């Protein structure tokens with residue numbers, strides 16, 4: 348995994364998703380070199396960079412132009428730019444022009460979760476996966492209900508990571524925000 352402090356950041360762009368959470372997302376995704384993957388709400392590019400190291404192609408979308416710029420810079424920094432198409436758009440609009448995908452990771456939805464999942468569902472192959480990361484309770488519930496209603500085989504975990512900060516000869520554990528990772532498989 349790329350270390351959090353290796354990413355180029357901007358104060359106007361959230362992310363990167365923390366290293367340990369990225370590791371869990373990658374493990375849950377079971378992504379392979381054959382996969383075409385969408386990163387929806389790419390932010391700083393934390394997920395796009397990790398998944399680009401594995402997948403055949405990544406399509407990263409964000410409505411914030413600065414997020415697209417920062418993701419582009421990070422892809423370049425880690426020499427992954429050739430595998431990633433960047434789209435500056437609202438997810439709902441951008442998803443309309445996408446063809447078949449094997450995996451979608453939703454890191455931002457801005458109250459459009461249902462529409463975004465419906466559009467992904469149209470493009471996703473059978474046995475393909477949708478992964479949603481969510482901090483807000485409402486987002487977790489909405490994504491979970493939507494995926495279950497569409498008949499996906501759905502799992503949710505919630506992770507509370509604390510990281511040690513070394514202060515002189517002592518160690519203080521600092522808690523990060525709890526985050527849910529929903530993994531849903533499209534059944535045929």
Ligand SMILES: C[S@@+](CC[C@H](N)C(=O)[O-])C[C@H]1O[C@@H](n2cnc3c(N)ncnc32)[C@H](O)[C@@H]1O
Nearest residue numbers: 362363364388390391392393410438455456457
């Ligand atoms: C928490 S950040 C994602 C961080 C990212 N996973 C990373 O590792 O850097 C969420 C992003 O989703 C984007 N976003 C939220 N709703 C969106 C939508 N409807 N369409 C496109 N982008 C959206 C925001 O602009 C923001 O950059």
